Amino acid sequence: MVRSPLTASLFDLSYPQLEARLQRDGVRPIHARALWQALYRDLDCYPRGRADFLPPLQRWLGEGEGKQLPIASVIDRIESGDGWTRKLLFSLADAQQVEAVLMGFPGRFTACLSTQAGCAMGCVFCATGQMGFVRHLRPGEIVAQAVEAQRILASEGDSLRNLVMMGMGEPFHNYEAVMEALRIISDSRGLNVTPSRITVSTVGVVPGIVRFAEERARFNLAVSLHATTDEERSALVPVNQRWPLSELLEACRYYLKVSGQRLFFGWTLIEGRNDSPDQARQIVELIRGMDAHVNLIRLNPTTGFDGVTPGQSAAEAFRQVIQDAGFPCTIRQHRGIDVAAGCGQLKAARVQGGQHAAEIL
Numbered sequence: 001m002v003r004s005p006l007t008a009s010l011f012d013l014s015y016p017q018l019e020a021r022l023q024r025d026g027v028r029p030i031h032a033r034a035l036w037q038a039l040y041r042d043l044d045c046y047p048r049g050r051a052d053f054l055p056p057l058q059r060w061l062g063e064g065e066g067k068q069l070p071i072a073s074v075i076d077r078i079e080s081g082d083g084w085t086r087k088l089l090f091s092l093a094d095a096q097q098v099e100a101v102l103m104g105f106p107g108r109f110t111a112c113l114s115t116q117a118g119c120a121m122g123c124v125f126c127a128t129g130q131m132g133f134v135r136h137l138r139p140g141e142i143v144a145q146a147v148e149a150q151r152i153l154a155s156e157g158d159s160l161r162n163l164v165m166m167g168m169g170e171p172f173h174n175y176e177a178v179m180e181a182l183r184i185i186s187d188s189r190g191l192n193v194t195p196s197r198i199t200v201s202t203v204g205v206v207p208g209i210v211r212f213a214e215e216r217a218r219f220n221l222a223v224s225l226h227a228t229t230d231e232e233r234s235a236l237v238p239v240n241q242r243w244p245l246s247e248l249l250e251a252c253r254y255y256l257k258v259s260g261q262r263l264f265f266g267w268t269l270i271e272g273r274n275d276s277p278d279q280a281r282q283i284v285e286l287i288r289g290m291d292a293h294v295n296l297i298r299l300n301p302t303t304g305f306d307g308v309t310p311g312q313s314a315a316e317a318f319r320q321v322i323q324d325a326g327f328p329c330t331i332r333q334h335r336g337i338d339v340a341a342g343c344g345q346l347k348a349a350r351v352q353g354g355q356h357a358a359e360i361l
């Protein structure tokens with residue numbers, strides 16, 4: 001099974017789609033405003049019984065299919081010891097489980113959302129990749145994660161302002177649903193997350209990068225690189241066999257030219273494998289001339305991969321080479337060391353009986 005077996009929910013509908021659905025059913029589209037307000041400002045997942053809705057909207061909600069909410073329930077929630085990282089495990093209507101992570105930084109929060117149950121890309125160091133692929137998420141199942149993140153932040157007097165599509169799944173393998181979800185999440189009448197604060201991360205699905213560039217949607221793009229030769233990259237990221245480095249980098253250049261935006265490269269540092277200053281110099285050669293920012297992530301250990309996490313000093317030396325070549329380069333902080341913050345790890349921990357390692361997304 002690939003597609004969700006579920007019927008559409010209210011969270012699947014963009015504002016124009018909701019208006020069209022109402023009109024189709026003989027209800028004036030103006031009622032979309034009240035419903036949208038209930039869903040995305042009041043964060044009300046049970047809008048059917050609301051007394052403040054006018055009778056036509058109440059009737060519409062009470063009849064027919066495709067309006068069921070909630071569609072994702074939080075079944076586990078853990079918090080890092082320092083309180084900065086919270087991980088949510090959702091159960092979907094067909095009992096599939098996906099994760100979202102809420103990460104706090106001084107002055108801001110970032111939510112990391114899942115786009116698929118499992119993942120088909122098979123990156124060897126990733127807990128989700130080790131699980132395999134189950135199915136794509138519907139747009140509403142992605143939106144529901146954002147709504148829950150907003151609910152938590154709103155209860156703390158804050159709001160959801162930064163989003164990364166970097167949880168379970170490869171976003172460009174589920175392209176339409178992800179873009180639809182992002183249109184809903186960034187709609188100024190609803191959750192209103194600014195597109196420039198949303199990042200979509202791909203492991204290198206080239207047709208997705210090209211399409212994303214041509215959307216000109218103002219969302220950011222992050223491309224996970226991890227190696228500078230096809231042989232090394234294919235060993236870590238099997239999708240490289242389908243779209244090798246030359247094609248990937250060509251797509252990246254196309255994205256930069258068409259979108260006019262900066263590109264983010266991700267690099268998971270693995271001790272003795274891709275963490276040497278020489279490797280950093282090779283990255284510089286590959287991305288020379290690009291408007292690019294490099295994010296370094298020290299490996300987050302998973303039970304299915306025997307790679308070793310490099311020390312902070314090796315990461316610093318690696319970063320220095322990239323910075324000296326004129327590229328902004330950031331080492332992502334290790335957060336959530338005790339909450340299995342890497343994608344797929346909470347679910348894997350429940351399945352495998354307790355893997356609690358670290359990664360900041």
Ligand code: SF4
Nearest residue numbers: 119121123126129169
């Ligand atoms: S790193 Fe991302 S693309 Fe690779 S297997 Fe994990 S979830 Fe999938």
